[in-house]
Amino acid sequence: MNRYQLLQEIRCYLTPRTGKTVLAYAALLLSLIASMLQPLLFGFIIDHILVRFEAPLLFQYLALTILCAVVSAGASIVCYTIFRNLTISHTLDIREKLVAHTRSIPIHEIDKHGAGKYAALIGFDSFTMANYVNHVIVEYVTQWFTIGFAVVMIFTLDWKLGLLALITIPIVLVIPKLFEKSLSRYAHFIRTHNEDIGTHLYECVEGSKEIRAFGLEKWERKRNAAMYKGLVHASTKETLFQMFSTQTTLIVISLIVVAMYGIGGFLVNDGVLKVGMLVAAAAYLNNVLHPLRAINQTITQVKQAEVALERVQEFFNVPVEHAQTVSELNGVIRREGGSRPAIELDNLSIVLENKPIIDKMSLTIQRGQTVAIIGRSGSGKSTLFYSLVGFHEPNEGTITLLDQRHELLSRSQLQEQVAIVFQEPFLFPGTIYENIALGKETVTEEEVMEAVRAVRLDDKIASLADGIHTHIYHKGFQLSGGQRQRIGIARALVKDADILILDEPTSALDVETERHVMDKLRARASNKTVLFSTHRLQTVAEADVIVVMDAGRVVEQGSHEELMQRGQLYFELLTTYRQEDLSESRELERV
Numbered sequence: 001m002n003r004y005q006l007l008q009e010i011r012c013y014l015t016p017r018t019g020k021t022v023l024a025y026a027a028l029l030l031s032l033i034a035s036m037l038q039p040l041l042f043g044f045i046i047d048h049i050l051v052r053f054e055a056p057l058l059f060q061y062l063a064l065t066i067l068c069a070v071v072s073a074g075a076s077i078v079c080y081t082i083f084r085n086l087t088i089s090h091t092l093d094i095r096e097k098l099v100a101h102t103r104s105i106p107i108h109e110i111d112k113h114g115a116g117k118y119a120a121l122i123g124f125d126s127f128t129m130a131n132y133v134n135h136v137i138v139e140y141v142t143q144w145f146t147i148g149f150a151v152v153m154i155f156t157l158d159w160k161l162g163l164l165a166l167i168t169i170p171i172v173l174v175i176p177k178l179f180e181k182s183l184s185r186y187a188h189f190i191r192t193h194n195e196d197i198g199t200h201l202y203e204c205v206e207g208s209k210e211i212r213a214f215g216l217e218k219w220e221r222k223r224n225a226a227m228y229k230g231l232v233h234a235s236t237k238e239t240l241f242q243m244f245s246t247q248t249t250l251i252v253i254s255l256i257v258v259a260m261y262g263i264g265g266f267l268v269n270d271g272v273l274k275v276g277m278l279v280a281a282a283a284y285l286n287n288v289l290h291p292l293r294a295i296n297q298t299i300t301q302v303k304q305a306e307v308a309l310e311r312v313q314e315f316f317n318v319p320v321e322h323a324q325t326v327s328e329l330n331g332v333i334r335r336e337g338g339s340r341p342a343i344e345l346d347n348l349s350i351v352l353e354n355k356p357i358i359d360k361m362s363l364t365i366q367r368g369q370t371v372a373i374i375g376r377s378g379s380g381k382s383t384l385f386y387s388l389v390g391f392h393e394p395n396e397g398t399i400t401l402l403d404q405r406h407e408l409l410s411r412s413q414l415q416e417q418v419a420i421v422f423q424e425p426f427l428f429p430g431t432i433y434e435n436i437a438l439g440k441e442t443v444t445e446e447e448v449m450e451a452v453r454a455v456r457l458d459d460k461i462a463s464l465a466d467g468i469h470t471h472i473y474h475k476g477f478q479l480s481g482g483q484r485q486r487i488g489i490a491r492a493l494v495k496d497a498d499i500l501i502l503d504e505p506t507s508a509l510d511v512e513t514e515r516h517v518m519d520k521l522r523a524r525a526s527n528k529t530v531l532f533s534t535h536r537l538q539t540v541a542e543a544d545v546i547v548v549m550d551a552g553r554v555v556e557q558g559s560h561e562e563l564m565q566r567g568q569l570y571f572e573l574l575t576t577y578r579q580e581d582l583s584e585s586r587e588l589e590r591v
């Protein structure tokens with residue numbers, strides 16, 4: 001891809017800021033012209049003023065030279081400030097699009113690749129692309145303008161020197177082509193590798209507890225060495241080829257300068273050229289050679305931008321989840337009433353990574369029911385919950401939510417109807433209040449406090465110096481697992497959706513707190529449909545309906561008494577849960 005095509009492709013992701021761009025380029029042009037006039041003025045001073053020494057004229061020309069320098073500097077300040085502003089604005093344009101796409105792609109894509117990949121993409125690639133448009137291209141334009149101007153000036157001074165300057169251009173430009181293939185390969189490797197390193201570093205920090213607790217430092221060092229081995233090699237090779245390219249260019253430039261002085265010397269001797277004009281021509285030749293060198297050096301940045309664009313394009317090719325593609329007009333939300341059940345699954349199958357996880361599952365849940373979904377670990381409970389909120393799309397069968405075909409509901413309609421609490425709710429930096437209020441835009445303080453009491457967090461909050469407005473840091477690190485879970489439940493409570501899904505949200509709570517939370521939840525959500533999974537015997541037994549899952553299928557369904565009488569998988573699971581509950585109760589008594 002040539003530089004212009006690359007520019008066009010990148011510009012598709014940017015908001016055009018035409019006014020600022022035109023102003024920046026105008027300032028750039030002014031700065032360049034003002035600066036390029038100076039050698040000519042100096043040459044004129046040498047040949048016409050110094051020889052006869054006319055002081056007033058000398059001062060006039062010196063003042064003109066200073067004026068050129070000042071204009072050039074001022075215009076340069078204006079242009080580079082605007083270009084910097086544009087770089088940041090364009091970086092944010094691309095970032096915004098990348099973040100929006102991250103919100104739209106299937107959740108399992110994010111889980112699969114990890115945060116590091118997306119951090120590299122959103123953090124670095126966006127900047128590399130914006131920098132290409134507002135720095136690399138600007139350099140390129142600057143250098144070519146300087147070269148063009150300088151060649152014309154040399155030609156006006158002497159055509160032979162002009163010719164020398166002209167043939168210099170292809171000679172110097174061809175040098176990096178000799179190294180381009182190798183440079184491109186290593187630039188690509190380094191950039192792609194950076195993505196893996198991003199994920200690796202993120203995991204190093206996230207896994208800090210395990211690394212310390214299990215003494216994994218040696219293992220970590222080995223992993224680091226393996227991770228960075230390729231990078232050291234590629235970076236060294238990249239620099240090596242870059243240096244070959246730069247140094248070869250420098251040698252050729254030196255030879256050309258020697259040629260210029262050689263030919264110029266003869267011309268001065270023959271009286272064809274004056275000394276001042278030779279000095280001016282030499283200065284202009286410098287204005288041809290150094291920009292050529294600078295153009296050669298931008299090749300690495302061009303390659304980096306190419307790789308960044310490739311990665312961004314690849315990311316935008318990841319298809320968005322179904323709910324994002326649905327128009328708001330398709331689905332109609334019916335919050336109250338309605339004749340059909342709250343949730344109907346008909347022959348639902350979900351396949352993940354080519355493995356059937358939910359297997360032809362049919363299930364009907366009536367409005368207002370509290371339903372416990374239980375099963376062994378890996379039986380597909382979370383996958384079922386994720387499919388209800390549209391994170392996984394059915395490969396077969398249908399889901400109907402409150403009279404509405406699931407596939408006709410947009411993301412925002414799904415969000416409005418279903419609230420979900422994950423096993424480990426994510427807490428954002430901010431206050432406890434803000435974290436709970438995130439559930440609903442128009443929430444009142446009283447609603448937040450009511451949710452806090454329902455999840456029995458009021459005592460803890462009262463003990464904090466800033467109460468509900470206490471600031472919590474990274475993922476709520478200063479809170480216990482159970483407290484974090486309760487903030488997550490409170491967030492879902494204020495959302496006040498018709499269907500509430502709780503994916504083992506109380507696993508870190510003690511038996512008594514879990515019972516209190518579940519009681520309050522039932523009371524508050526009497527007209528809501530609640531689906532939850534838990535390992536707690538008492539909580540399961542109190543559900544209106546219990547659904548037992550095994551290998552992605554419903555194997556039993558009914559009330560506690562009915563299922564106990566059958567003595568099948570439910571009975572088996574409850575025996576395990578009873579033992580877990582008993583040992584926990586003993587633990588509590590001992591405390």
Ligand SMILES: Nc1ncnc2c1ncn2[C@@H]1O[C@H](COP(=O)(O)OP(=O)(O)OP(=O)(O)O)[C@@H](O)[C@H]1O
Pocket residue numbers: 108111352353355357375376377378379380381382383384
């Ligand atoms: N994104 C995914 N890609 C591939 N396989 C997955 C994915 N998510 C879950 N699985 C697999 O699907 C199966 C069911 O997982 P799921 O998390 O739904 O089980 P679960 O019943 O909620 O388990 P637990 O009680 O341990 O949380 C597991 O075998 C798991 O390995």
